[in-house]
Amino acid sequence: MTRKVVVTGLGATTPIGGTVPEVWRAATTGVSGVRAIEHDWVDTYDLGVRIAAPVSTPASEVLSRVEAKRLDPSGQLSVIAAREAWADAGFSAPNAEDADEVDPDRFAVAFGTGIGGVWTLLDAYDTLKSRGARRVMPLTVPMLMPNGNAAAVGMDLRARAASITPVSACASGTEAFYQGMNLIRSGKADVVVVGGAESAIHPVTIAAFSSMQALSRRNDEPERASRPYDTARDGFVMGEGAGAVVLESEEFAAARGARVYAELAGAGLTSDAFHITAPDEEGRGAARALQEAMTTGEFSATDVRHVNAHATSTPKGDAPEANALRRAFGDAVDAMCVSATKSMTGHILGGSGAVEAVLTVLAVHHRLAPCTINLENQDPEIDLDVVTEARELPAGDFVAVSNSFGFGGHNAVAAFRTV
Structure with a gap:
């Protein structure tokens, strides 16, 4: 087991x-x-x-x-x-x-x-x-x-x-x-x-x-x-x-009677093997990381209700992640709310995924999705439900995922489940 x-x-x-x-x-x-x-x-x-x-x-x-x-x-x-x-x-x-x-x-x-x-x-x-x-x-x-x-x-x-x-x-x-x-x-x-x-x-x-x-x-x-x-x-x-x-x-x-915030349900790790700095525009490697997180976490796309996105604010980087979410989760993406917290913290490079995981755990624990600021005119190519003001997450069990993608085509995903 x-x-x-x-x-x-x-x-x-x-x-x-x-x-x-x-x-x-x-x-x-x-x-x-x-x-x-x-x-x-x-x-x-x-x-x-x-x-x-x-x-x-x-x-x-x-x-x-x-x-x-x-x-x-x-x-x-x-x-x-x-x-x-x-x-x-x-x-x-x-x-x-x-x-x-x-x-x-x-x-x-x-x-x-x-x-x-x-x-x-x-x-x-x-x-x-x-x-x-x-x-x-x-x-x-x-x-x-x-x-x-x-x-x-x-x-x-x-x-x-x-x-x-x-x-x-x-x-x-x-x-x-x-x-x-x-x-x-x-x-x-x-x-x-x-x-x-x-x-x-x-x-x-x-x-x-x-x-x-x-x-x-x-x-x-x-x-x-x-x-x-x-x-x-x-x-x-x-x-x-x-x-x-x-x-x-x-x-x-x-x-030891410890307080538990959430379960680390699963995680995924893949590589694009595509370009040293640019992501695969179709999001294929990132989608495989999301799918691995589902497999290792034994959950389905319909269990995911919140995403803390990598979303760096670059013209070429944001849309491929949206494509990856759609490729991995299909139409279930429409029921997921997405937070882009780098809008507030900036991009902490190798530390960003850890900070965003902390925020994802807290989102699960408090059932509250954090903000995305500065979104005034959403790119029509990015068909996601973006959280612009903190939003309550649903009752019952659900999963939230935190995405990180790096130069060299590195893709990593951590998935957290309510307890």
Whole structure:
């Protein structure tokens, strides 16, 4: 019999809130986290894009100075979100005298990132050029390596069953749920902290994405810049943040009397093998990921009532997801309401799927779909029921899915069921 996987803890630090309650309140009232970039490097490098969505609560306000100094900004956000999720699940702090609720050998971490420690890497190169090799920090490599976030979370919480780092661009955070589900279903772990993080609002990444014409240039109206599905959408807005979720086997959670938000019913993982940046316009790979989620979750299209869409706000990226939903679910899509929460958070790259999974779990738990803002004229090619104001979800059992798609053709889906 397949082990059931349940969600018992949530953590997040994002552009619209530094804790899960703050994030949920903002997501259901339509608050934008996008604003003008307040750094002199915008003028120094004459960047064409001058807006982004930084975290609302700086890591320096949460971590000690020593902790922050030893972690890349993405690692700082990872630890903050993971600690909140761990505490929310009812576990003791790892250094507490009674911190024995879970055997570390049966506890794993799966934490994704799309880019990793880009700030650490580029700052180290600047130091090398300006001050010489001897001034490059000894911790540079541990801080810049993509698995540094998972390692930091695993060491902080004492996870010894496994420490996995999905690096699948913007699908990384959602792929972590696929990995975590399989770790529990296989019997290797009883508890897994899954999530994703990114902190890449840097002049190099802004310039590079801008060169691809992937970013919105609505510099004069930051809060209106991220507009998924709108006919006037002109690109995504770079965001930063982290999301973390505690997964447990149903029996382990029940034995300790844990509160359960939702069941991680199923997940899907596929590849387009189509183009390095563009999605398959027909959405075939994404549809297969959705279908795999249905198979592994043992539910049908008519069970799905809510979708947290990838919906980045790019002219070419939004429609293929709508095609994938229609291909996978058929006419059942007409009974699903769709939220595009990147309209508020911006695109957190490898952390986006984890943050959106947190919002999807909360949507299931509270039976309330979060907002999509800035949708003034819906693209007629995108035939979806989009939630523009928070909407109640139906009574009874249902499933909600969270989609993430990344450069390289990576597709990941996580599906959550009411409990």
